[in-house]
Amino acid sequence: MSETPPLRLTNTLSRSVEAVEPVATAPDGRPLLRFYSCGPTVYSYAHIGNFRTFLTADLVVRTAAALGWAVRYVSNVTDVGHLTEDDVADGAGEDKMAKALASKEGEQFETVWDLARHYTAALVEDWHALNLLEPNVRPRATEHLREQIEAVEGLVERGHAYETDDGVYFHVPSFPDYGKLSGNRDADTLVEGTREVVRDDAKRDPRDFALWKKDPGHLMQWFSPYGWGFPGWHLECSVMAQKYLGETIDLHGGGEDLRFPHHECEIAQAEALTGQPFSRYWMHTRFLQVEGEKMSKSKGNFLTVRDLTLAPEDGGREDWGAPLDPLALRLALISGHYAKPFNLTRKTLSDAQKNRQRYVDADAAVRDALDAGRPGDDVLAGPLDVAYGEALAAMADDLNTPVALAAALRGAGDVLKAHRAEPLSGASARTARAFLDHVEALLGIVGTGAADEAAPEDDGLAAQVEALLIQRTEARAAKDWARADAIRDELDALGVDVMDTPSGPQWKRKD
Structure with a gap:
């Protein structure tokens, strides 16, 4: 083609199809697309509806690369904090990971950590089977608790969050733009939708959602300035997106079920914390029947x-x-x-x-x-x-x-x-x-x-290599070059060649 076309996507934020225009450039001068797409909660095997959404993200990366752009692509793994009643901002019910461990299928695992590792490895295997490109970073919620706790502290200091005996909550009225992505701006409607699942009478507003849940009996817990507990589901993605892509990213994607409340809450947390726009474009994959x-x-x-x-x-x-x-x-x-x-x-x-x-x-x-x-x-x-x-x-x-x-x-x-x-x-x-x-x-x-080429036969090597690649990418992002080199030596000892590409590290077995 004589002229490279622009990349146009349906922007949920503006309700229109727009040309995506990255602000940053790669070191070689190419436009740099900073892209975050929500990954799965690893309590079971991801279903084909999940993979329809993951494939949308994969096609964004592939198309941007075909247009001559550089891409920094992050897709997370949720391994704590996602509750079963998640259709309202402050969901209730059981943690999906803990519920899965107590199920018949979960009987094969000794701990919830074993369950998370198993289904994360299965995700990567299915990911490769469907020929999806590896993200530059595949961060896990449980590996970013420090950053999440720091974000909670920052929101409390700025007056956007408060502590009760049961947790720390984001105060929705403190963020006037809440609802701009989903259109759910009517306070009365939101209150009505949350009334049945509100569990903390000390909440200042029924719409407020948990950033930290105090629960010393939870299967996965960490110590914070607010006591033993675990983070709210919405917190992880905004924190990890900004850690690896910056305060303002170009594009955020996910399934349409995440538009509200998950992505709406992400926006509120991120923008209340930094005072900057969180993502300039949002895209959502519609449901699969x-x-x-x-x-x-x-x-x-x-x-x-x-x-x-x-x-x-x-x-x-x-x-x-x-x-x-x-x-x-x-x-x-x-x-x-x-x-x-x-x-x-x-x-x-x-x-x-x-x-x-x-x-x-x-x-x-x-x-x-x-x-x-x-x-x-x-x-x-x-x-x-x-x-x-x-x-x-x-x-x-x-x-x-x-x-x-x-x-x-x-x-x-x-x-x-x-x-x-x-x-x-x-x-x-x-x-x-x-x-x-x-x-x-x-x-x-x-x-x-x-x-x-990178998808080998299933002998356990894939999961081991992918885990090391994630650690190496994170070490490089932190400029910990010694650690990155040490991980590369481990990969070499496993008989693996690693190729750093614009779409992330790729690997194959040595000949």
Whole structure:
């Protein structure tokens, strides 16, 4: 394409599609997108609705990189503080991690910490299976308690929070902009919505939400100036986003269920603490339905990545066609526009499997032709240039995946059509190789990229490496170069090569 298009996204804050314009630049002069996207609470396996949201974030990173931007991408792991009644600002109920430990599935774990480690490792495995790029940082809430406690102290000092016998609360009336993201500005409505779950009669306003919960009996607890307890769920993301991306970030994403109360509370905490805008743009992925209904275990349509990609003897759902090619599942989950509700059906999965096979066949044809090195003209340059240009333009236009996927599939079809007509020349094969590699970098559905190479067989190495990479990234962010070098030596001893890329560290086993 002759001109690089702007990246336009649906900004929840302005209720309009806007061009995203990063303020910062990378050391090499490229625009630097500072992007935070909420990750899961690791009390169980992440379901495909979660991964639809994670894939939206992945496509933002890929599209920004394809446009020539640098990206600093952070996606967290919630491993404490997320309560079961989370649809209001000051949720109640049990901590989801503690509840999971007490469940039948939790019987296999000795402690809640073991449970968190297990499901975090499972998240990373599923992440790689669907060919998602690794974030630059994947911070855990439990590893950032100091920063969260300091934020609570700062909010108390500034008059935005207060202590009771049961906890520390953010005082919503102290922040007049509360509600600007979700539109929930009506105080009476918010009070009515919280009345049934308010547990502390000492709260100054029913809308106030907990920053710190005093609970010396909680399974996961820390000492703070306010006593033994644990942080509120909303606190972690604003604190970790600002730690790794700065006081004002460019873009914050997540599922539409997080718009209120989680993201609304994040804004209040961050902006009350710093006096600066928290995130300039907000994007939210709409809900996923399965066969026209909300996912529910009682309805039998609650699906995880493993349900669809593992063989039946390993736990896969045969009634859903398992085992599916993981990249076919990826293709299915991104086939609907992120800003619209999406209905996943068995036909969607079947169609995605067929389309995925076209990329497999095109890739095989190109590999054979490159090995053969036949003479002849390049008959693919024109159509493939147009196809990729249309795909990139569509992704830049609010991640229009239906149009982008159609253009990419047409290009794969052009490769196969030319291959069937006569054996591809070396020149055509090189053009086709570049096209498929560009599609892989943009959409992640061909399976030839770094993330695909970095996903080894499941022998426990992946989780160990990912944990070390997170520690190394955090050490580098803190300019603790000695620690970063020591971690790299550990990775080298494990037989792993690490590549630092604009989208974060990638790794593979040594040859």
